[in-house]
Amino acid sequence: SIEKACVVPSVVSARALFWRMLRKRRQASTPFGRTNGQDGFPLSCSSRKMFFVFLLLVSLFSCLSLIWTLSKAQYSPKSVSIVQLNENVPDISGSLNEILELLERKDSESARKRVSLLLKNLEISSDYEHQTSDFIIADEDPLSHECALDTYPSEPLTIENAKLCDTVAQPVYRDSWRCPEDPTCRTCKAEFIEKFTELQAAWREPRQQQERFTAIHKWFNPSHPVVVSAVNSGQLFLFMNWVCSCERLGMDPRKFTYVVAADKTAHKFLKEQGFLQPDPSYLELSFKISRNYRGQANMGGHADINNFLLLATVDIVDLGFNTLLHDVDIAWKANPFPYLEKAVVRRDFLAMEAPRSGALGPVNSGFVFIRPTKRSKVLLHTLENLAALKRKQDQVLWNSVIKIPAIASQLSYRILPLHEFRKSGSRRILQVRYEGLPHSCSFEENEYLVYHAVGNDKKMKLIEQGLWFFRNGVCHKEPCFQDCGDALDTSFLPVSEM
Secondary structure, three states, X not given: OHHHHXXXXXXXXXXXXXXXXXXXXXXXXXXXXXOOOOOOOOOOHHHHHHHHHHHHHHHHHHHHHHHHHHHHOOOOOOOOOEOOOOOOOOOHHHHHHHHHHHHHOOOHHHHHHHHHHHHHHXXXXXXXXXXXXXXXXXXXXXXXXXXXXXXXXXOOOOHHHHOOOOOOOOHHHOOOOOOOOOOOOOHHHHHHHHHHHHHHXXXXXXXXXXXXXXXXXXXXXXXXXXXXXXXXXXXXXXXXHHHHHHHHOOOOHHHXXXXXXXXXXXXXXXXXXXXXXXXXHHHOOOOOOOOOOOOOOOOOOHHHHHHHHHHHHHHHHHOOOOEEEEOOOEEEOOOOHHHHHHHOOOOOEEEEEOOOOHHHOOEEEEEEEEOOOHHHHHHHHHHHHHHHHOOOOHHHHHHHHOOOHHHHOOOOEEEOOOOOEEEOOHHHHHHHHHOOOOHHHOOOOOOOOEEEOOOOOHHHHHHHOOOOOEEOOEEOOOOOOOOOOOOOOOOOOOHHHO
């Protein structure tokens, strides 16, 4: 403990200094008396005891003052790091040495003043209490106090007050959000709003929602992050390849993945695979969500699938889980959780990089690690409120909302490094970025945690990275580089289902 670490050395230090003084003063006169001529010690027995007690008290007092100050700063061995001592913490050993030197020169007045100064420096004052920040990293973040969030919305923004189509308030988005006659976008997006409202109402049906929450609490370990994905039948081969990449690392994704099926065929298959899913009653809609995948980005049922993904993510975060919003066109080369959990501390979310400008970057909305904070919950509910406006590009919505001044002023997030969290085309970007930098900043071509196959030809991109493991409906430990099956593989599904 800190008490033992401090008190024991204090006693040893005081004893050592005391005997050092006696050795130096053999056969010499001192301000305290004269040698008795017998044993060579300058002090009487009682005087020696008194001076030893004085040294011990000075050392112990300094030690206990430090302990008291640490306790006032809410010291916790698990959460507080002592980085360096404040320069105002007195140097006990050095001061006592100076006092001894003065005594040896028979300058008792200077020695008395030095002792008084040492004792004064050891006093615990209100000024010193305010200096604890110089050497302690506090467990509690002062910026997390609710009064420090005065500029952040207390409630999620809505279509009406976000005003994404206001070219004056949001000039950077004029190419992404257009509605000349209505700054709220509502009149220009009426058809999309109606469709999303129906999908949202089906998902938020109270009885079904409560059943989902109960199942989620029973299934997942509250101390482990939850991966949230959404998929239709045509994309199952991509999702299953991610499952294979996890199993290859010795991980069972069924224990930490919540997957939303966008059609009943996908729901049936995922149930057989042992994944937790919501009851498919949310699929009873007046419109059909396409279950096909054409191999092109943002096509088919992409918008509706990502709406389900967002709604499920909002639920998991609201329930208090660290949550990884995760597209299906991703493979893991190594377990990213240790990195993500360490990096997300005191942040609201982390996101893979989209190296683009305007409303298309910097967040890649297909890989976002979210900590359940007050700010992140307001952000996600704002995204849900505005999701009806986005059509197919949820990335545009994410990057638009995080730049709204009221949100941006207090939101804390970081973009994950591209050399660890790769995407299609990242190799050339990294080469340009690392040119001219020190060798310690270089990146290894084949060392990274996650790869995201953005754009078209997703399977081929994963094959080129040596990250395709799903063949003939089965996971393989070794990657496939040729004869890996159809580019859009559905052969593992029953013909009657497709």
